[in-house]
Amino acid sequence: MSYKYILFDLDGTLTDPKIGITKSVAYSLRKLKNIEVELDQLTKFIGPPLKDSYIDFYGFSESEAEIAIQTYREYFKDTGIYENEVYSGMEDLLEALKDKQYILGVATSKPTVFAEIIIKHFDLERYFSCVVGSNLDGTRTDKAEVIAEALTQLSIDEKENVVMIGDRKHDILGAKKMEIDSIGVTYGYGSNEELEDARADYIIENIDGLKKILEIE
Numbered sequence: 001m002s003y004k005y006i007l008f009d010l011d012g013t014l015t016d017p018k019i020g021i022t023k024s025v026a027y028s029l030r031k032l033k034n035i036e037v038e039l040d041q042l043t044k045f046i047g048p049p050l051k052d053s054y055i056d057f058y059g060f061s062e063s064e065a066e067i068a069i070q071t072y073r074e075y076f077k078d079t080g081i082y083e084n085e086v087y088s089g090m091e092d093l094l095e096a097l098k099d100k101q102y103i104l105g106v107a108t109s110k111p112t113v114f115a116e117i118i119i120k121h122f123d124l125e126r127y128f129s130c131v132v133g134s135n136l137d138g139t140r141t142d143k144a145e146v147i148a149e150a151l152t153q154l155s156i157d158e159k160e161n162v163v164m165i166g167d168r169k170h171d172i173l174g175a176k177k178m179e180i181d182s183i184g185v186t187y188g189y190g191s192n193e194e195l196e197d198a199r200a201d202y203i204i205e206n207i208d209g210l211k212k213i214l215e216i217e
Contacts, residue, residue: 002161003181006097006214007150009166010108010115010133011046012188014090020083021046026074029058034206039075043195045078046189047168049109049134049141066138081114086122087187089207096216106162107129107150107164107174109141130154143174161200163201165210172198 011017022039029035035058045053050072054065097104104127108115112133119125130153134141140149147164156162164175167188172195175182184195184203193204202213211217 003102003163004161005103005105005154005156005160005163007105007107007147007164007180009047009164009168009171010106010110010118012167012190013165013185013195014124015084015086015118016188017046017084017118018043018189020076020080023083024072024080025053027075028071031071032064032068033040033058043189047109047166048170049211051138051141059145069138078112080118082121084118086124087207092126093207093210093216094124094212097214098127100216102214103154104128105119105150105154106133107135107143109143109146109170110134111136143170144177147174147178147180151180167195169194169198171201183210185210 008014022042025045026037026039029037040194044057050069051065054060054068060068099149106115106119106128113136114130115133116131119128119131130150132146132150132153133144140146162180162217163183164171164180165183165185166172167185168190171186172182182199184200186192186203186205192203203214204210
């Protein structure tokens with residue numbers, strides 16, 4: 001295949017945020033509902049918009065979910081944001097893509113301000129021409145809206161030159177809504193079944209698979 005622009009999801013695709021996100025969710029559930037949960041049971045929060053996850057998984061009302069997000073951020077903004085790591089081999093992939101003149105962007109449901117901090121913290125900003133996420137006020141959380149903004153910032157008109165890489169159905173469905181190709185990765189937090197059901201154009205298991213499908217080996 002031949003692409004010019006590659007959009008990467010952040011959580012579960014570029015970095016493994018498991019500790020920081022699950023600890024932040026656990027903090028909010030404990031503080032607001034006195035609920036104690038094992039961290040491994042909270043990985044389902046990685047990827048989807050937080051508001052949807054609080055509503056879907058714990059029955060929060062919309063107003064309760066908004067309070068939960070603010071409580072989540074009490075822990076996340078100073079501590080949880082750094083309890084994160086870049087997937088092994090990812091920086092080599094990004095370096096190779098830049099060497100081949102691909103234009104890279106980040107498209108994430110995480111608030112832009114936090115995504116930018118994470119990208120800078122791991123010294124990855126030199127690889128990306130844009131970092132686009134949601135807004136702190138709860139707007140632009142839908143993945144299609146995030147992708148649309150990334151396309152605008154990159155001045156992309158020819159969508160056949162773009163591919164979205166992500167680990168959850170939201171990444172794939174957002175790409176389909178914006179009429180661009182998608183690659184689902186199973187090394188993150190979405191299952192092969194989830195990505196198949198969302199009809200990802202390609203599904204790969206590891207970063208070596210990404211290298212092969214993007215023709216940089």
